[in-house]
Amino acid sequence: MDSPIDARPSILMILRFKELTVEFYGRGLDAYASGAQAFTAGEHAVVAQIRRQEQAQIAELRRVLGSAAPAAADPSTFDFTAGTGAPFVGALGAEGGAPYTGALKKEFFKLAQLFGDFGVRFLKALLPVVAAHEAAVGMHGTQGRHAAILRSMRSGAGNTPLTESSTDYTSLIAPWVGLVSGRIFDTAFTGAADNASTQAYIATLVYGVAGTASAPSKSEANQVQEGIGSLKADAFDEPIDTESALAFLARFGVSPA
Amino acid sequence: MRDVQTPLAPDSEHTRPGTTRRDFLRLAGLGGAALLLPSVLTACSEDLVDPRLPANIDLTTDAGVRNFAYLLVQYQWGFYQYVTALGYPGMRALESRTYSEITSQVTSQRSLFAAILPDGIPSAMRFDFDKLGLLDRSRVLEYAAELADTVEAAFHGLLLRARSAETLTLLAKIASVQSRQAAALRDLRDIAAGNANSAQRVAFAADDVVSPQTGSVRILTPADALERLRPYIITTVSLRGA
Numbered sequence: 001m002d003s004p005i006d007a008r009p010s011i012l013m014i015l016r017f018k019e020l021t022v023e024f025y026g027r028g029l030d031a032y033a034s035g036a037q038a039f040t041a042g043e044h045a046v047v048a049q050i051r052r053q054e055q056a057q058i059a060e061l062r063r064v065l066g067s068a069a070p071a072a073a074d075p076s077t078f079d080f081t082a083g084t085g086a087p088f089v090g091a092l093g094a095e096g097g098a099p100y101t102g103a104l105k106k107e108f109f110k111l112a113q114l115f116g117d118f119g120v121r122f123l124k125a126l127l128p129v130v131a132a133h134e135a136a137v138g139m140h141g142t143q144g145r146h147a148a149i150l151r152s153m154r155s156g157a158g159n160t161p162l163t164e165s166s167t168d169y170t171s172l173i174a175p176w177v178g179l180v181s182g183r184i185f186d187t188a189f190t191g192a193a194d195n196a197s198t199q200a201y202i203a204t205l206v207y208g209v210a211g212t213a214s215a216p217s218k219s220e221a222n223q224v225q226e227g228i229g230s231l232k233a234d235a236f237d238e239p240i241d242t243e244s245a246l247a248f249l250a251r252f253g254v255s256p257a
Numbered sequence: 258m259r260d261v262q263t264p265l266a267p268d269s270e271h272t273r274p275g276t277t278r279r280d281f282l283r284l285a286g287l288g289g290a291a292l293l294l295p296s297v298l299t300a301c302s303e304d305l306v307d308p309r310l311p312a313n314i315d316l317t318t319d320a321g322v323r324n325f326a327y328l329l330v331q332y333q334w335g336f337y338q339y340v341t342a343l344g345y346p347g348m349r350a351l352e353s354r355t356y357s358e359i360t361s362q363v364t365s366q367r368s369l370f371a372a373i374l375p376d377g378i379p380s381a382m383r384f385d386f387d388k389l390g391l392l393d394r395s396r397v398l399e400y401a402a403e404l405a406d407t408v409e410a411a412f413h414g415l416l417l418r419a420r421s422a423e424t425l426t427l428l429a430k431i432a433s434v435q436s437r438q439a440a441a442l443r444d445l446r447d448i449a450a451g452n453a454n455s456a457q458r459v460a461f462a463a464d465d466v467v468s469p470q471t472g473s474v475r476i477l478t479p480a481d482a483l484e485r486l487r488p489y490i491i492t493t494v495s496l497r498g499a
Contacts, residue, residue: 001485016266026431027496028413040454041455041456041458042452042453042454042455042456042458043455043458043478045455045458045459046458046459046461049459049461049462050462052469053462053467053469053472054472055472055473056470056471056472057472057473058469060471060472060473086414088322112308114272120322120433124426124429124430124433126430127416127425127426128422128426130427131416131417131419132423134417134476135471135472135473136473137413137417137473137476138411138413138428138432138468138471138473138474138475138476139435139471139472139473140432140436140471141410141413141432141433141435141473142407142435142436142462142467142473142474143433144409144432144433144434144435144436144437144440145436145437145439145440145461145462145466145467146440146462147433147437148436148437148438148440148441148444148461149441149444149461149462152440152441152444152450152461157298162444162448162453163448163453163454164349164448164449164453166350166351166448167350167351167354168267168350168351168354169354169358174358175437175438175440175441175444176358176434176437176438176441199423228320228368228369228372228373231291231365232361232362232364234358234361234434235284235361235362235363235364235365235366235369235431235434236361236365236369236430236431236434237429237430237433237434237437238430239426239429239430243304
């Protein structure tokens, strides 16, 4: 990029987001260790690998920020209910205080998917500012890999992980984000999208308003591809707009400062 | 040699007199968006494309950066035409579905570049994937993942070279999809290896592609990426400013 821009505020935002997700994956792994989260060995391996790499990203972001790096965020300030008080609580097993149920793992991976896809769009939106930092550019790719595998974890029928006998990705949760049957995200994100206390509402902050073809989202506005033939939405990941990004992060207790 | 050729854009057909790409596809009974069977291409491609057309790419400009991205996408498109046309014994349903999805995505990406780069590199680059020896399941899965890793790394390398926010954003939209494809293909390899429910299911972002120190995907320069692909590219490619 030609013009020098102070990348530190954007790098700080990435750092804060990574602190949030490292805490989330850590709580999931802790719940597994205590018997409250029934990951398979494969799921555990995936989550642990993602967390390790995000921890490395945090260290690298702190190195880039140098003396401008802030103190680590207080995990108790994170709100994994996304401000709703309930819907995602079950995602964290012991955090929710409830014993394991079949729904628990599904909830965990639903939220993990949102973090994965949000991260792709969020880092992409910040690339014009942080592009001078090779590691930050590379984190964008890693985020894409994490989002894909987290979606794959949800893809099997009944949220069973994909195996050798799997015949297809369950519609809407293939490794990439596209429109299926006019929707961007699946109906497992419960509640009405226009009700701020529902999972569906939180999902709209990542995937766009309503997430339907009839109500095109900001995230799928296709500023570049628009008007060029019938290009598939899943061939292009869209950057998220600042307003939606900050709204999403705020729901989880993350602020720019 | 089976010569895989990416179809020509309407504004850049290089054909013998009286034979257009549309004519060829109609005669072959394939239609504009259908798969081009390698065997068909063997018979006809020599007549359709001037093999002397080079791809000269100036990487000191945004146009050149976009053109290199277009080269990468054309290569991928050609590869998936080859794989889906040939197939292999024992192809699982999920593998077929994944190849189909990726082909569809790459087709869209290729169409975008064809539309926005009317004066760019040839839109009918030619490849020879026979050299890859894609005779069985494991070899196809292995190269598909290797190619995805290479293209992802190359796209992220291009992000470092983009001079305008517009080019950067355009390429970034595709770069993360390449990352998703790479993870999905690597996971297919894990699944095929029996690692679906094992602690070994980490290929999607293993240390050979994601640095354990920085948590970032490894990045390739255009020259290094081209070096990996060049053995299978028939079209002459030259880079400036690599």
